[in-house]
Amino acid sequence: METSQLSRGQFLKQLGLSSAALMSFYCLGTGLTSCSSSSEDPAPTTTTGGGTNTNSGVTGAITGAIDFTLDLTNANFSKLKTVGEFTYVGDIIIANAKGTFVALSKACTHQGTAVNYRSGTNDFFCPNHGSIFRTDGTVQKDPATRALTVYKTELLNSNNSLRVKA
Numbered sequence: 001m002e003t004s005q006l007s008r009g010q011f012l013k014q015l016g017l018s019s020a021a022l023m024s025f026y027c028l029g030t031g032l033t034s035c036s037s038s039s040e041d042p043a044p045t046t047t048t049g050g051g052t053n054t055n056s057g058v059t060g061a062i063t064g065a066i067d068f069t070l071d072l073t074n075a076n077f078s079k080l081k082t083v084g085e086f087t088y089v090g091d092i093i094i095a096n097a098k099g100t101f102v103a104l105s106k107a108c109t110h111q112g113t114a115v116n117y118r119s120g121t122n123d124f125f126c127p128n129h130g131s132i133f134r135t136d137g138t139v140q141k142d143p144a145t146r147a148l149t150v151y152k153t154e155l156l157n158s159n160n161s162l163r164v165k166a
């Protein structure tokens with residue numbers, strides 16, 4: 001295999017083609033995936049339903065029909081066990097709001113900026129123009145006028161897993 005590719009390359013070089021052109025020939029011959037770099041092509045850890053994610057500690061669909069589970073023992077999500085912490089998974093913000101897990105669409109309904117969870121006031125704040133959303137997703141302060149989408153949350157596996165579902 002290696003020998004035949006070298007021979008092919010040497011043959012094409014003799015035709016006066018550049019290395020870029022040679023690469024194109026190889027890509028056509030071997031399929032595009034074998035020619036893309038690893039940095040452009042991270043391997044997904046999980047593919048289920050309509051969503052694909054590359055986050056360790058997440059299983060399930062993070063797009064489409066949302067239904068995924070976070071491993072709260074995984075370093076990426078273990079902080080969620082602490083009251084007041086929050087994280088983003090796909091287009092969703094998940095917060096430990098006074099011991100209750102709240103999952104909302106993260107994009108502010110005004111102009112789409114990602115909201116933050118504020119433990120002091122137990123609300124979701126948009127840093128762009130100052131909209132505030134309650135933990136049930138409804139608007140507390142404009143300029144946003146529409147509520148954030150609420151997702152169901154359920155603790156599983158002796159509170160070591162958190163399921164988030166549409």
Ligand code: FES
Pocket residue numbers: 108109110111112113126127128129130131142143144
């Ligand atoms: S984008 Fe959130 S308040 Fe404007």
